[in-house]
Amino acid sequence: MLSNSPLPQGSYRALAANPNNFARESAIDELARQGRLDPVDFRERNLEDPRLRRVLGAVTGRAGWAQRTASSGRGFGVALGLEKNARVATVAEVTVARDRRLHVDRIVTAFEAGSIVSPDDLRSQVEGAQVMALGAALFEEIHFDNGVVRNPRLSEYRVPRFSDLPEVEVELVDAREFPPAGGGETPMIAVAPAIANAVFDATGIRLRTLPLAPTGKVPARGSA
Numbered sequence: 001m002l003s004n005s006p007l008p009q010g011s012y013r014a015l016a017a018n019p020n021n022f023a024r025e026s027a028i029d030e031l032a033r034q035g036r037l038d039p040v041d042f043r044e045r046n047l048e049d050p051r052l053r054r055v056l057g058a059v060t061g062r063a064g065w066a067q068r069t070a071s072s073g074r075g076f077g078v079a080l081g082l083e084k085n086a087r088v089a090t091v092a093e094v095t096v097a098r099d100r101r102l103h104v105d106r107i108v109t110a111f112e113a114g115s116i117v118s119p120d121d122l123r124s125q126v127e128g129a130q131v132m133a134l135g136a137a138l139f140e141e142i143h144f145d146n147g148v149v150r151n152p153r154l155s156e157y158r159v160p161r162f163s164d165l166p167e168v169e170v171e172l173v174d175a176r177e178f179p180p181a182g183g184g185e186t187p188m189i190a191v192a193p194a195i196a197n198a199v200f201d202a203t204g205i206r207l208r209t210l211p212l213a214p215t216g217k218v219p220a221r222g223s224a
Contacts (some may be wrong), residue, residue, distance in 0.1 A: 025193035059110035075202025114178035133191035
């Protein structure tokens, strides 16, 4: 049902697909961990969509998933998604310091949106989506107090800065057998769950709410 919003509205990429996919891919990762299975192997066992299988293989190969090495405070996470007839898979690599300060070191994304018409433009769309998704995943939120927005300006609303940006890698998958689909929204939806799953890999702390680290630090165990 439509309703009149008391607040000004603007455009945003992927809308409900972002939190919905976060919930799904976090739960899938949790199931894999409960079964003591590699999160990629678990997905491969249960995937029926060949296009999702293809992007999963592309991203894990590009990210070196099989060669990753565990170390204190360092974690790797993977997430998939499909939206608007496109498929995406993302691997995130994070470091969590002793004081629980979180830094995303690397994001690798494989994206398939049917036939690629303009590779450079598509790559730019995917890269931009990764940066936008990083802000929503880590710290973007509106603060309300008695119905008043307390951070209405960009000087008060936290968005990604250059110092926040990880190494971003994009692997485009050209599926000539399918017509072109949009590239502006779907690349966003696997970033937040990939980061959350990487945080769990690094710390054993499962974050179930967004943003994941609004203060820049991973919440203490049991608080998320």
